[in-house]
Amino acid sequence: MNGLRRPAWWSVLLTLAGTLLFLRLGMWQLHRADEKEEILRRYATAATAPVRDFAAVAEAPPKDAFARVQVRGEYLVDRIYLLDNPKHDQRGGVEVYAPFRIHGGEHLVLIDLGFLPGNGTDQTPQLPPLPGDERTLQGLYLPPPGVGYQMGGNALAKQTRWPKTTIYLDVKQVAADLGSPLYPLVLALDADPASIYVREHTLDFSAMPPARHRAYAFQWFTFAVAAVVIFLILHRRRKPSRPKSTDSP
Structure with a gap:
């Protein structure tokens, strides 16, 4: 931590809260993706x-x-x-x-x-x-x-x-x-070749398929990393600037 300035308490709290929130949202998206994949697997096996x-x-x-x-x-x-x-x-x-x-x-x-x-x-x-x-x-x-x-x-x-x-x-x-x-x-x-009806029933996850949940999870995890990186950048120690030398005439 020698390369960092001492941060204000509120900046630490804000960064921690934001990071935890982003991580939680990312985990929730992964959980929803796993849930939907499991539902699709159960649906696929139900036909037989x-x-x-x-x-x-x-x-x-x-x-x-x-x-x-x-x-x-x-x-x-x-x-x-x-x-x-x-x-x-x-x-x-x-x-x-x-x-x-x-x-x-x-x-x-x-x-x-x-x-x-x-x-x-x-x-x-x-x-x-x-x-x-x-x-x-x-x-x-x-x-x-x-x-x-x-x-x-x-x-x-x-x-x-x-x-x-x-x-x-x-x-x-x-x-x-x-x-x-x-x-x-x-x-x-069940499907019937003699029927005029199309009976290919599927679960409609087109609006939010499992892959999209995982893409959103990656986005939230990226936000969490960005919050930490921004915190570190804002609180790094800056090297003191050297005074300009003045030459006497």
Whole structure:
């Protein structure tokens, strides 16, 4: 410390607080990256996981896994919901959802039938009719798409014609619209080559993937190093300047 001037207490405190804050933010970003990578790994393995009975999973959905389930019942064929303009391979279109009444149960479960490409609902292909008989469905039991800020309130309540269109899928609003209780998660059906729907379900981390979290972590760690370096530069001892020699005439 011989090369440093004695710093003021407040400069030491400020530098220490800033450095610790930057380090903490960097560690948090790394933690979020690890969390998301673990979620993606669990999601990837769920496609080949053994099929479980829906009733057992619905009572206690696993918190650390994505359950692949099987359920039997019938569609409410005249009640279709279109999630407008989700992104799939950079194409606009709609994700199609239909309520499904479980055999022997009171609750409905929302079925994610898949994606149909198009430039908004006006150019979406004609929806094929849903089967009206009782049948068995199979897929992943997943959280619904995220709900953002909805300007204008509940769009479903204002629509009188089916299918109904929304830019956010709010399960509570759908349940109120149907007048029937809904399970909190949705069933994303397995891929079917015979279906017109695209069923390549992925978790949407496009806005903040794990790599971006790590980039932000590097940025915060850089700030921490910069804070220390600035402190050292500002408090280094300066060599006394030599007086200029004056020559007498």
